[in-house]
Amino acid sequence: xxxxxxxxxxxxxxxxxxxxxxxxxxxxxxxxxxxxxxxxxxxxxxxxxxxxxxxxxxxxxxxxxxxxxxxxxxxxxxxxxxxxxxxxxxxxxxxxxxxxxxxxxxxxxxxxxxxxxxxxxxxxxxxxxxxxxxxxxxxxxxxxxxxxxxxxxxxxxxxxxxxxxxxxxxxxxxxxxxxxxxxxxxxxxxxxxxxxxxxxxxxxxxxxxxxxxxxxxxxxxxxxxxxxxx
Amino acid sequence: xxxxxxxxxxxxxxxxxxxxxxxxxxxxxxxxxxxxxxxxxxxxxxxxxxxxxxxxxxxxxxxxxxxxxxxxxxxxxxxxxxxxxxxxxxxxxxxxxxxxxxxxxxxxxxxxxxxxxxxxxxxxxxxxxxxxxxxxxxxxxxxxxxxxxxxxxxxxxxxxxxxxxxxxxxxxxxxxxxxxxxxxxxxxxxxxxxxxxxxxxxxxxxxxxxxxxxxxxxxxxxxxxxxxxxxxxxxxxxxxxxxxxxxxxxxxxxxxxxxxxxxxxxxxxxxxxxxxxxxxxxxxxxxxxxxxxxxxxxxxxxxxxxxxxxxxxxxxxxxxxxxxxxxxxxxxxxxxxxxxxxxxxxxxxxxxxxxxxxxxxxxxxxxxxxxxxxxxxxxxxxxxxxxxxxxxxxxxxxxxxxxxxxxxxxxxxxxxxxxxxxxxxxxxxxxxxxxxxxxxxxxxxxxxxxxxxxxxxxxxxxxxxxxxxxxxxxxxx
Numbered sequence: 001x002x003x004x005x006x007x008x009x010x011x012x013x014x015x016x017x018x019x020x021x022x023x024x025x026x027x028x029x030x031x032x033x034x035x036x037x038x039x040x041x042x043x044x045x046x047x048x049x050x051x052x053x054x055x056x057x058x059x060x061x062x063x064x065x066x067x068x069x070x071x072x073x074x075x076x077x078x079x080x081x082x083x084x085x086x087x088x089x090x091x092x093x094x095x096x097x098x099x100x101x102x103x104x105x106x107x108x109x110x111x112x113x114x115x116x117x118x119x120x121x122x123x124x125x126x127x128x129x130x131x132x133x134x135x136x137x138x139x140x141x142x143x144x145x146x147x148x149x150x151x152x153x154x155x156x157x158x159x160x161x162x163x164x165x166x167x168x169x170x171x172x173x174x175x176x177x178x179x180x181x182x183x184x185x186x187x188x189x190x191x192x193x194x195x196x197x198x199x200x201x202x203x204x205x206x207x208x209x210x211x212x213x214x215x216x217x218x219x220x221x222x223x224x225x226x227x228x229x230x
Numbered sequence: 231x232x233x234x235x236x237x238x239x240x241x242x243x244x245x246x247x248x249x250x251x252x253x254x255x256x257x258x259x260x261x262x263x264x265x266x267x268x269x270x271x272x273x274x275x276x277x278x279x280x281x282x283x284x285x286x287x288x289x290x291x292x293x294x295x296x297x298x299x300x301x302x303x304x305x306x307x308x309x310x311x312x313x314x315x316x317x318x319x320x321x322x323x324x325x326x327x328x329x330x331x332x333x334x335x336x337x338x339x340x341x342x343x344x345x346x347x348x349x350x351x352x353x354x355x356x357x358x359x360x361x362x363x364x365x366x367x368x369x370x371x372x373x374x375x376x377x378x379x380x381x382x383x384x385x386x387x388x389x390x391x392x393x394x395x396x397x398x399x400x401x402x403x404x405x406x407x408x409x410x411x412x413x414x415x416x417x418x419x420x421x422x423x424x425x426x427x428x429x430x431x432x433x434x435x436x437x438x439x440x441x442x443x444x445x446x447x448x449x450x451x452x453x454x455x456x457x458x459x460x461x462x463x464x465x466x467x468x469x470x471x472x473x474x475x476x477x478x479x480x481x482x483x484x485x486x487x488x489x490x491x492x493x494x495x496x497x498x499x500x501x502x503x504x505x506x507x508x509x510x511x512x513x514x515x516x517x518x519x520x521x522x523x524x525x526x527x528x529x530x531x532x533x534x535x536x537x538x539x540x541x542x543x544x545x546x547x548x549x550x551x552x553x554x555x556x557x558x559x560x561x562x563x564x565x566x567x568x569x570x571x572x573x574x575x576x577x578x579x580x581x582x583x584x585x586x587x588x589x590x591x592x593x594x595x596x597x598x599x600x601x602x603x604x605x606x607x608x609x610x611x612x613x614x615x616x617x618x619x620x621x622x623x624x625x626x627x628x629x630x631x632x633x634x635x636x637x638x639x640x641x642x643x644x645x646x647x648x649x650x651x652x653x654x655x656x657x658x659x660x661x662x663x664x665x666x667x668x669x670x671x672x673x674x675x676x677x678x679x680x681x682x683x684x685x686x687x688x689x690x691x692x693x694x695x696x697x698x699x700x701x702x703x704x705x706x707x
Contacts, residue, residue, distance in 0.1 A: 010318060015298050018301075021536075049277070156461070156519055195514070217420070220504070
């Protein structure tokens with residue numbers, strides 16, 4: 001009897017049957033080259049026209065699509081305007097001016113000195129936190145989607161635990177389509193590498209599981225406010 | 231009721247009961263058309279949709295041809311990111327692997343994202359029987375869990391339940407809350423479930439999710455949800471287990487994009503679901519949250535044997551549910567009548583493969599072959615053709631009822647003998663017309679009472695098809 005572990009035997013049973021069904025051995029150089037090439041070249045399929053618009057149109061599309069998915073959005077010229085926009089939003093919703101955020105240098109460098117009215121603390125959120133603030137790695141115009149990377153800068157639970165989330169995205173970081181964002185991530189982290197969690201977020205949480213009525217705020221945030229900078 | 235014990239053999243009785251169930255019929259009327267209309271709008275809003283369907287089909291066909299090698303790459307990427315890949319040849323293997331991981335983590339409570347694969351392997355029952363409190367967190371799944379039911383739709387598991395029933399269920403299950411609370415509005419029900427499940431998320435030791443896709447390039451598992459329950463399930467507990475079936479693989483992030491572009495539009499008519507989450511391995515050393523321990527369990531359960539057969543195309547299925555939403559049979563009898571995990575046209579093809587045609591022979595027969603399922607399938611799966619293959623197998627294996635076999639045998643004898651066929655038709659046609667009389671319709675037929683019980687058969691008028699054909703050819707020639 002072989003000395004394979006139970007796990008190895010199960011692996012062999014599954015992959016072995018796949019190979020038998022395909023009529024291959026698994027070590028064919030030509031097949032391996034095809035798989036290697038596909039992963040290295042990662043060709044794109046058709047990218048919808050909506051995701052290939054000119055930069056000025058892109059931001060308009062992004063905001064339009066995000067609002068269609070029930071997010072709210074504000075646009076500020078400069079980073080200095082972020083905290084004012086944020087306060088305006090929270091007041092308009094009667095929400096506490098008190099939020100949790102990560103260690104993102106961009107967030108840290110906001111004009112906190114002039115906004116003493118904002119209560120804030122750093123770290124992953126605790127269940128009592130009602131508002132979170134996070135920085136998006138990118139926006140995608142095609143569907144009004146925000147791309148969030150996990151890590152100390154923006155802990156992933158910021159996106160899911162509090163009932164209200166405010167996400168800041170630089171206008172320059174808004175891409176037309178998903179593929180552009182993956183290229184940017186590859187350039188930053190090296191091909192084939194990902195943070196533990198990449199979240200695409202398109203609007204606030206929702207469910208239609210009770211009597212087919214669509215309701216916001218099922219488990220994740222019921223409010224998603226986007227501040228576009230630039 | 232256990233999700234794993236199939237009762238598909240009782241499809242006819244189930245269907246009859248479903249038709250007589252007024253509450254169910256009310257729930258079905260409330261849901262189905264909404265999905266159809268929303269999908270139609272989303273598709274109309276994306277001119278490239280049909281091109282993307284072709285490309286999505288080609289991606290999956292390519293992946294299946296090289297599936298062993300993409301898994302090797304995937305495994306390596308998961309490993310270097312601090313995770314483990316486990317292969318499960320059978321449902322039992324998958325249950326054992328998951329239970330083992332939970333035991334090592336000394337888990338007492340498990341939260342679950344929505345996963346049809348977990349339904350297929352009967353995971354909840356297994357974990358519960360082994361003393362682990364297992365909590366569904368998708369709102370629809372949670373509702374059917376407290377009702378002791380199984381999902382009736384792969385996207386909207388509680389589509390058969392009315393709001394009033396949910397209210398009664400919550401009052402029963404959440405007995406600790408004030409009895410006089412107002413639950414008439416759906417929003418109040420959602421708020422209550424959110425509060426109850428929030429406690430579970432925070433207390434859970436292990437989170438289990440399914441996967442919509444696995445990506446070989448990066449070793450990622452993609453989970454798509456609207457509620458965010460899949461994300462709380464995988465980011466709060468210290469252990470995250472992904473349970474995925476073998477065919478979920480795609481080669482690259484770009485390939486994932488193409489499939490995601492057709493998935494949500496086909497499933498719910500959204501441009502994209504709210505949360506599309508790419509999970510890759512365990513939390514990194516510097517991460518302040520996320521799971522410390524990460525596992526992917528890959529379930530085969532007979533799928534590897536479908537490769538290279540006439541059922542291979544079914545392995546392209548991305549479980550969007552469009553075929554179910556557009557199926558007139560499903561819309562009439564609901565999902566439970568199908569008697570196992572997968573209802574509708576996709577279930578009629580997949581279920582016989584997974585539990586045997588002897589158990590599920592009625593399902594591929596419960597179709598009028600109207601073809602709507604194939605026409606909306608984002609992966610262009612020829613569902614009616616595969617249902618026909620199952621009917622042929624059922625016939626070959628002598629599983630069909632004797633009357634059906636006898637009838638088909640007689641038909642085959644006549645239809646494969648052109649002279650006999652012509653003679654028979656030339657006699658039968660005028661006879662039918664004669665019996666139909668001036669109304670031109672037959673309200674009863676021998677051996678076909680079930681059919682004529684609900685409608686008349688229009689009697690043939692004038693010449694046969696073959697006669698007309700011959701005449702036209704003569705004229706043309």
